[in-house]
Amino acid sequence: MYGGGYIFDEPNRNQLREEQQHDEPEKLAAFEERIAKGEKIEPGDWMPVEYRRQLIRLIEQHAHSEIIGALPEGTWITRAPGFKRKLALIAKVQDEIGHGQLLYNAAETLGKSREAMINDLLSGKSKYSNVFNYPAETWADVAVIGFLIDAAAIVNQVANAKGSYGPYCRALERICYEESFHLKQGHDAFIELATGTPAQKEMLQDALNRWWQPIMHFFGPPDKSSSHSEKLMQWKVKMASNDDMRNQFLESYVPKIWELGLTLPDPALRKNAETGRWEYTDPDWDEFFRVINGGGPCNMERLQVRKWAEEKGRWVRKALMKPTEKRVLPVA
Numbered sequence: 001m002y003g004g005g006y007i008f009d010e011p012n013r014n015q016l017r018e019e020q021q022h023d024e025p026e027k028l029a030a031f032e033e034r035i036a037k038g039e040k041i042e043p044g045d046w047m048p049v050e051y052r053r054q055l056i057r058l059i060e061q062h063a064h065s066e067i068i069g070a071l072p073e074g075t076w077i078t079r080a081p082g083f084k085r086k087l088a089l090i091a092k093v094q095d096e097i098g099h100g101q102l103l104y105n106a107a108e109t110l111g112k113s114r115e116a117m118i119n120d121l122l123s124g125k126s127k128y129s130n131v132f133n134y135p136a137e138t139w140a141d142v143a144v145i146g147f148l149i150d151a152a153a154i155v156n157q158v159a160n161a162k163g164s165y166g167p168y169c170r171a172l173e174r175i176c177y178e179e180s181f182h183l184k185q186g187h188d189a190f191i192e193l194a195t196g197t198p199a200q201k202e203m204l205q206d207a208l209n210r211w212w213q214p215i216m217h218f219f220g221p222p223d224k225s226s227s228h229s230e231k232l233m234q235w236k237v238k239m240a241s242n243d244d245m246r247n248q249f250l251e252s253y254v255p256k257i258w259e260l261g262l263t264l265p266d267p268a269l270r271k272n273a274e275t276g277r278w279e280y281t282d283p284d285w286d287e288f289f290r291v292i293n294g295g296g297p298c299n300m301e302r303l304q305v306r307k308w309a310e311e312k313g314r315w316v317r318k319a320l321m322k323p324t325e326k327r328v329l330p331v332a
């Protein structure tokens with residue numbers, strides 16, 4: 001556990017309870033009117049308890065995804081082919097950690113401490129993106145992550161940057177600038193393999209086959225079984241539904257993959273000319289829920305690495321604390 005002596009602050013818990021009692025209809029109506037007008041909600045503004053709770057959940061999961069998301073690519077820094085690719089990968093992985101910091105800051109404005117968030121990650125209480133629970137077996141996996149997972153993240157983040165909560169939107173705007181650089185480096189590595197030797201192309205095709213289902217899962221369950229979408233879209237936290245984002249990703253990237261002579265492991269994948277929407281075989285949603293609930297191939301390994309890093313970094317955090325903060329509090 002995060003042993004720097006941190007818990008979910010009691011004052012914040014009390015604040016949440018207090019606000020719950022004040023979720024009065026007039027305040028709620030005024031809040032929803034502001035959302036409808038496209039105004040940004042800022043940390044000091046009144047907000048329904050459920051809006052706060054949902055934002056903490058979503059932003060916290062996003063932050064964890066960035067931190068854990070650095071791990072599969074991070075293991076390739078020393079093995080990236082050539083000095084330039086090593087440098088670019090170091091910069092990219094560093095950016096992902098920076099994105100995690102920006103997002104933890106945004107979530108903290110809602111009253112949950114960073115330490116409580118890290119504790120919830122390490123205990124398995126909080127989720128993070130399904131995709132980072134798979135191994136990066138070859139250099140081609142890094143190219144697929146850098147191109148297609150970054151692309152998927154950009155589709156989601158560009159949309160939600162226009163959402164209602166100011167600190168989250170501002171963090172997303174900055175993240176999107178950096179992600180567009182990541183996409184370029186991923187695309188470059190992807191093209192090099194796709195247009196390289198038969199062995200390189202085969203390695204890329206193999207990585208694509210393995211990553212396709214996790215990427216389809218990335219946007220979340222189908223709209224009909226998405227538990228949070230309705231409320232989050234009403235409150236303009238999510239600016240497009242899971243299926244719409246998945247469709248937008250397919251629209252932008254499937255043609256690019258096919259143009260390179262690569263295939264995707266779904267014979268039903270095609271654009272319906274009449275509806276303008278992409279059709280596909282439903283990915284295995286049981287596998288998705290298994291992975292996001294801790295049963296993926298790398299969940300245990302990912303959390304072990306984070307726990308190790310927290311343990312090893314404890315003395316640094318302690319050294320940076322004010323003497324009065326150095327007492328160890330029980331973990332929530």
Ligand SMILES: CC(C)(COP(=O)(O)OP(=O)(O)OC[C@H]1O[C@@H](n2cnc3c(N)ncnc32)[C@H](O)[C@@H]1OP(=O)(O)O)[C@@H](O)C(=O)NCCC(=O)NCCSC(=O)Cc1ccccc1
Binds near residue numbers: 061
């Ligand atoms: C769209 C969605 C992901 C899910 O919509 P919601 O309305 O929130 O949920 P919904 O009701 O549809 O689902 C029901 C349950 O399923 C959970 N679940 C769903 N999908 C996933 C999933 N894929 N993975 C794990 N869990 C998932 C969901 O939490 C809920 O469980 P709960 O009730 O909490 O226990 C939303 O949370 C979002 O936009 N998040 C912000 C963006 C974000 O986090 N991006 C992360 C990647 S950043 C990146 O990649 C950068 C990078 C690139 C390369 C290298 C390194 C880094």
